[in-house]
Amino acid sequence: MTTRIEARFEKCRREGRAALVTYVMAGDPDPETSLEILKSLPRAGADIVEFGLPFTDPMADGPAIQAAGLRALKVGQNTVKTLELVRRFREGDADTPVILMGYFNPIHTYGRDRFLVDARQAGVDGLIVVDLPPEEDDELCLPALEAGLAFIRLATPTTDDKRLPAVLANTAGFVYYVSITGITGMATPDFGKVAMAVERIKRHTPLPVVVGFGVKSGAHAAAVARGADGVVVGSALIDALNGTLDADDRATSRSVEAVTTLVKELSEGVRSVSKREAA
Amino acid sequence: MTNQAQPNSFRTGPDERGHFGIFGGRFVAETLMPLVLDLEKAYADAKVDPAFHAEMSAMMTHYIGRPSPLYFAERLTEHLNGAKIYFKREELNHTGAHKVNNVLGQILLARRMGKKRIIAETGAGQHGVATATLCARYGLECIVYMGAVDVERQKPNVFRMNMLGAKVVPVQSGTRTLKDAMNEALRDWVTNVADTFYCIGTVAGPHPYPAMVRDFQCVIGNETREQMMQAEGRLPDSLVACIGGGSNAIGLFHPFLDDRSVEIYGVEAAGHGLDKLHAASLTGGRPGVLHGNRTYLLMNDDGQITDAHSISAGLDYPGIGPEHSWLHDMGRVTYISATDDEALEAFQLCARLEGILPALEPAHALAKVTELAPKKAKDHLMVVNISGRGDKDMPQIAEILGAGI
Incomplete structure (x- = not known):
């Protein structure tokens, strides 16, 4: 059976371009607005959507995503509600892959097995859990794969050739290459080095390799798209949203549009690079 | 919960994956995992090196x-x-305080590993002061993350760290206390992987820290x-x-x-x-x-x-x-x-x-x-x-x- 993730990468390949993967935080700045944003993303050009599971202590994230998580928690967002938002998104969109991204403790607390069942039923396609390296595969990765959810792994500049096979062993969907050593939303990577890293990873896996961290504009997206199968953008979208909130961190009439405007620019960036000859 | 099977010894943990029963482990981002494995190896080598113990012992006596x-x-x-x-x-x-016992060990280990930049989190400031002290003693750069709330209630220690040449970074995120200082130290480590040694102040963190600090x-x-x-x-x-x-x-x-x-x-x-x-x-x-x-x-x-x-x-x-x-x-x-x-x-x-x-x-x-x-x-x-x-x-x-x- 072809998964939604496989089908979506196949579609991008046919169109001769890289995929655009967007990240927003569930419940930021409130559940309804975050759902509206999520629904608007594919229409604005996103191919895959990542939905952040808020956590009080996101130790791999920069200020933008930290603040987004705290905004969501402040209005009462939790894992139950996040799965409900995914279910409602799925009612109107049967094809766009949804990836939940976050940290292990909320999943651990929800109850791993119950979480996997509920996530799959809600229409989740994959998981990215930042604080679960291959050394902890028993915790969630293997049970998730068994439950039919892709467990998407992060590869980083510190993942050398010796370690790559272990990182790629129990993974599915795609590989997420973290373009810098650092946290989200900070430094912009050296795109030449990123392309070389992607090439190195692709020697070890047939899976698509997407690149994230530090991608902020259409031009960045185009630069990354030249060397990768997909481009991930998160903090820049959250910054765009944050810029429209009122003094009490509430959504305004401009909030959804601010995000979609940037997504359109990113989408144009990704689509400006033809990958047909490489395919 | 005393009805669990009792081990022959309570002193053999952790296992090779850093587990004490179901506790412990290595729940860190992939970027840090190779560093954590390097540290584990470096500590295992140091542990059986008489020269390491001799240096520790001399410093324990004459410095601490x-x-x-x-x-x-x-x-x-x-x-x-x-x-x-x-x-x-x-x-x-x-x-x-007792904090210096651990810091001495970790700083000597950092030197063996060729790391020049030391980061630490601190709550009361005692671990920060101990780290700043040994960094001064060995000529290492020292950055201490401290919750902004703690900076306020432990002013004398902040001043001590400054006098010792350390840079104290007040952490404004989250609840602005020790846990947030640790988040911020981890964010620094994940950013500065090549030259930085994270000197954790307590028996927590990814394996091997809990065992090593102990x-x-x-x-x-x-x-x-x-x-x-x-x-x-x-x-x-x-x-x-x-x-x-x-x-x-x-x-x-x-x-x-x-x-x-x-x-x-x-x-x-x-x-x-x-x-x-x-x-x-x-x-x-x-x-x-x-x-x-x-x-x-x-x-x-x-x-x-x-x-x-x-x-x-x-x-x-x-x-x-x-x-x-x-x-x-x-x-x-x-x-x-x-x-x-x-x-x-x-x-x-x-x-x-x-x-x-x-x-x-x-x-x-x-x-x-x-x-x-x-x-x-x-x-x-x-x-x-x-x-x-x-x-x-x-x-x-x-x-x-x-x-x-």
Whole structure:
């Protein structure tokens, strides 16, 4: 059976371009607005959507995503509600892959097995859990794969050739290459080095390799798209949203549009690079 | 939970993946994983290198001032009219707390690994001061992350770190206390992977930190054992230590874990009370995953970490070292708690009876000694770890007691 993730990468390949993967935080700045944003993303050009599971202590994230998580928690967002938002998104969109991204403790607390069942039923396609390296595969990765959810792994500049096979062993969907050593939303990577890293990873896996961290504009997206199968953008979208909130961190009439405007620019960036000859 | 199968020894953990029972592990981002594995290897090499131990031992003697005395607290003993109370005087170490034992080990290891930039998190500031001190001594760059709330309530230590050449970064994220300082240190480490050594101050974090920090702190218990044999010709009957992350406690406890006759008490911070804001992870928490390890945590039903509170910045942490979580579940160590008010009272009692100003952290242990000791026979030997001195707490205590200084 072809998964939604496989089908979506196949579609991008046919169109001769890289995929655009967007990240927003569930419940930021409130559940309804975050759902509206999520629904608007594919229409604005996103191919895959990542939905952040808020956590009080996101130790791999920069200020933008930290603040987004705290905004969501402040209005009462939790894992139950996040799965409900995914279910409602799925009612109107049967094809766009949804990836939940976050940290292990909320999943651990929800109850791993119950979480996997509920996530799959809600229409989740994959998981990215930042604080679960291959050394902890028993915790969630293997049970998730068994439950039919892709467990998407992060590869980083510190993942050398010796370690790559272990990182790629129990993974599915795609590989997420973290373009810098650092946290989200900070430094912009050296795109030449990123392309070389992607090439190195692709020697070890047939899976698509997407690149994230530090991608902020259409031009960045185009630069990354030249060397990768997909481009991930998160903090820049959250910054765009944050810029429209009122003094009490509430959504305004401009909030959804601010995000979609940037997504359109990113989408144009990704689509400006033809990958047909490489395919 | 004492009905679990008891191991032959309580001292063999962790396993090769860093687990103490279900606790511990290596829950870190992929970027850090290769560094954690490098550290594990470097520590394993150092552990069997006599040169490493010789250097540590020389510095322990001549720089830190070890061994720290085991002191018979005669007037406190008379006052409580029960067990014979001994103080393990870790507050007499250079820099004023037990923290320096661990920092020395890690800084020597950082040097072996060729790391030039040292980062640390700190709560009360004692670990930060110890790290700044050894970085000064060895000419290393030192950056200390400290919650903005703690910067405010531990001003003397912030100034000490500055004097020692360290850069103190006030952390404004989250609850602006120790857990956020640790988040920020991890964010620094993940950004500066090539040249940076993360010197963790307690027996928490990803493997190998809980085991490594414990090993460096075991000097406390090893000395106590020898000193008690000299003083009394036998082992102590009970041990008492305060617990935030739990490094002073595990350092005292670990060498005695297999001496089943020795009762062991860990004292968590009950803050305003266990039904209110507190920092007692074992008493009021559940197993979860934070900062690289599975352990008991204070959190809500969604797995969001909740605010800890303690009068003592050093105990104000919503987690605890994974080995303590295991010892708790195995029933080998009895974990109890003391409130802010009890600690403050014990602090004053100790000051007046013994002429020793303990830090607010060990004042929690002393508070429980005042309850435990009177119930024991006169020949019961009780050791309490005075893990730090109270100088750093003077402005805060003066304010609470309404005495301006």
